[in-house]
Amino acid sequence: MDNQAKLYQSVIIKHSKHPYNFEKPDTFTGHADVQNPTCGDKMSVYLTKTHDGTTIQSVHFTAAGCALCVASASIVCRALENTTIKDAQKLMGQCRDFIAGKSTQNIPEDFLAFAGIEAFPSRVKCAELVFTGIEKSL
Amino acid sequence: MFPALLFLRTHGMNLFETLKNQFPVLCDPASAYIYLDSAATALKPQTVVRALAGFYTQNGASVHRGIYNSSIQATKQFENARKKLSVFINAPTADQVIFTSGTTASINMLAQSFAQNQLCAGDEIILTLLEHHSNIVPWQIAAKKTGAVIKFARINKNGTLDEQHLESLFGPKTRLFACTHVSNALGTVNPVKKLTALAHSKNVPVLIDGAQACTSGKIDVQDIDCDFYAFSGHKMFGPTGIGVLFAKPHWLKTLQPAFGGGQMVETVTTQGFVPLPAPIGFEAGTPPIAQAIGLGAAVDFINEIGIDNITAHTNTITALAIAELEKLPDITVLGPKTGTGPVVSFVQEGIHPHDTAAILDSEKIAVRAGNHCCNPLMQALGTSATVRVSFSVYNCLDQIQNLCQALGKARDMFKG
Numbered sequence: 287m288d289n290q291a292k293l294y295q296s297v298i299i300k301h302s303k304h305p306y307n308f309e310k311p312d313t314f315t316g317h318a319d320v321q322n323p324t325c326g327d328k329m330s331v332y333l334t335k336t337h338d339g340t341t342i343q344s345v346h347f348t349a350a351g352c353a354l355c356v357a358s359a360s361i362v363c364r365a366l367e368n369t370t371i372k373d374a375q376k377l378m379g380q381c382r383d384f385i386a387g388k389s390t391q392n393i394p395e396d397f398l399a400f401a402g403i404e405a406f407p408s409r410v411k412c413a414e415l416v417f418t419g420i421e422k423s424l
Numbered sequence: 425m426f427p428a429l430l431f432l433r434t435h436g437m438n439l440f441e442t443l444k445n446q447f448p449v450l451c452d453p454a455s456a457y458i459y460l461d462s463a464a465t466a467l468k469p470q471t472v473v474r475a476l477a478g479f480y481t482q483n484g485a486s487v488h489r490g491i492y493n494s495s496i497q498a499t500k501q502f503e504n505a506r507k508k509l510s511v512f513i514n515a516p517t518a519d520q521v522i523f524t525s526g527t528t529a530s531i532n533m534l535a536q537s538f539a540q541n542q543l544c545a546g547d548e549i550i551l552t553l554l555e556h557h558s559n560i561v562p563w564q565i566a567a568k569k570t571g572a573v574i575k576f577a578r579i580n581k582n583g584t585l586d587e588q589h590l591e592s593l594f595g596p597k598t599r600l601f602a603c604t605h606v607s608n609a610l611g612t613v614n615p616v617k618k619l620t621a622l623a624h625s626k627n628v629p630v631l632i633d634g635a636q637a638c639t640s641g642k643i644d645v646q647d648i649d650c651d652f653y654a655f656s657g658h659k660m661f662g663p664t665g666i667g668v669l670f671a672k673p674h675w676l677k678t679l680q681p682a683f684g685g686g687q688m689v690e691t692v693t694t695q696g697f698v699p700l701p702a703p704i705g706f707e708a709g710t711p712p713i714a715q716a717i718g719l720g721a722a723v724d725f726i727n728e729i730g731i732d733n734i735t736a737h738t739n740t741i742t743a744l745a746i747a748e749l750e751k752l753p754d755i756t757v758l759g760p761k762t763g764t765g766p767v768v769s770f771v772q773e774g775i776h777p778h779d780t781a782a783i784l785d786s787e788k789i790a791v792r793a794g795n796h797c798c799n800p801l802m803q804a805l806g807t808s809a810t811v812r813v814s815f816s817v818y819n820c821l822d823q824i825q826n827l828c829q830a831l832g833k834a835r836d837m838f839k840g
Contacts, residue, residue, distance in 0.1 A: 289786045290782040290783070290785050290786050291782070291783050291786035291787075291833075291837070292786075293782070294779070294782075294783065294837055294838075299837065299838060303774075303838070325778055325793075325794050325809070326794055326795045326799075326802075326808050326809055327778075327808075328808065350808045351776065351778075352776040352777075352778035352779050352782075353775075353776060353779045353838075354778075354779075406782075409782070412778070
């Protein structure tokens with residue numbers, strides 16, 4: 287990919303304008319504030335585990351960031367709902383590999399819109415900020 | 425005769441048409457783009473590239489110490505560049521021009537020297553909210569080392585300095601006032617002569633960060649009367665890795681060198697060292713020789729065109745940019761609307777600045793987006809990022825139309 291505009295597919299625009307779980311919930315079990323020092327994007331992640339601590343019940347977030355940053359978080363927050371922590375970590379690893387251009391296995395459908403982002407290393411950092419936030423919240 | 429000057433005399437003020445051909449990077453059709461990021465770094469004219477390459481291909485020796493012809497010639501060229509720089513900023517003598525690797529290095533060097541023998545716990549340094557991180561962090565490091573305190577002068581809503589608030593910050597413990605000449609984020613031009621007079625009336629020395637100012641008008645350090653003036657070569661068509669710290673003689677005698685090493689010493693014993701007088705005493709190690717010679721060529725380039733012609737050209741483009749951007753329904757221009765340097769910051773409603781910049785990149789327009797290394801300023805403005813366009817001699821009025829059209833594409837893309 288040699289044109290950044292191709293990243294702005296309708297699915298990414300849609301998620302960036304109407305992000306899933308874009309709010310601070312009343313209660314949560316884990317929380318992290320993360321920042322991308324390169325561009326200044328900021329994100330707060332609020333994670334709620336089930337009582338036995340094995341499963342992610344929900345992930346909420348708020349952010350001041352670009353469309354790629356917000357869309358990635360929106361897609362990932364939805365994908366990780368009701369997922370065991372083990373599966374969540376596996377899925378996040380696969381998504382990280384995908385945006386690094388390494389693998390396309392088991393990627394949530396909407397996340398496939400990030401195909402080709404590896405050509406723009408600074409934008410990869412935008413898309414992966416949510417993973418850092420979730421990993422710190424676990 | 426220099427081609428640009430010949431063209432100006434025969435064709436009037438159409439700087440762009442003549443000058444863009446002298447910038448090799450703009451002449452390659454394969455990499456053709458509209459460069460609106462000169463506040464980050466200016467592109468380099470052929471004469472500067474040639475001066476750099478010329479030194480490496482025709483000489484290559486080190487300066488000051490060689491007892492052979494090429495070293496003697498290298499020293500002459502290097503010191504000639506220093507002389508050109510001193511004339512460029514109207515320094516009384518070339519000895520007051522210290523070569524550094526850039527504005528950031530100049531300010532760090534000064535801050536470290538101040539920390540050695542000028543600052544004590546409780547002393548105060550006054551900065552402004554308009555500063556680039558390079559005129560904040562070095563002072564924070566110095567303050568941490570010495571226990572000094574930093575105070576920030578506020579800005580007005582229009583992005584100009586709140587001079588009343590600044591004046592209220594001076595006190596008996598103020599040891600330095602440091603401020604930018606031209607804001608890299610908003611283009612605000614500070615009244616540095618007036619501010620220097622204010623600080624001097626309180627017996628406080630003044631550092632001016634001139635990184636963005638060297639192509640925004642004639643720099644005259646004697647007229648400003650500042651104690652220190654820092655700037656970079658690469659923002660004024662020179663190479664990267666070269667900059668200047670100007671200092672008044674009193675300070676060159678008072679301050680201790682921040683860096684030690686070869687070249688800067690008169691004698692070294694196991695007990696200690698005696699530094700050489702300025703400027704060499706502040707230039708430890710092998711200096712950036714080729715870069716200094718390249719910067720000398722950049723000064724020639726500016727002088728041939730005339731700084732007033734450059735400023736007139738970029739002022740015209742900047743004024744048009746502000747006027748056209750303000751006509752767009754989804755654009756908010758930040759900062760002063762008149763009397764600025766060649767820098768315009770704006771935000772596009774509903775689109776993050778990084779996204780705007782990415783879409784402009786797809787339209788082959790290079791702009792900067794982010795906090796512009798001005799986090800305290802962004803906080804004061806109530807935003808985390810802006811889109812910034814900045815102009816130089818190789819830009820033209822038509823490019824503002826291209827910019828506005830590309831912003832329309834971004835708007836359409838984010839509709840719905």
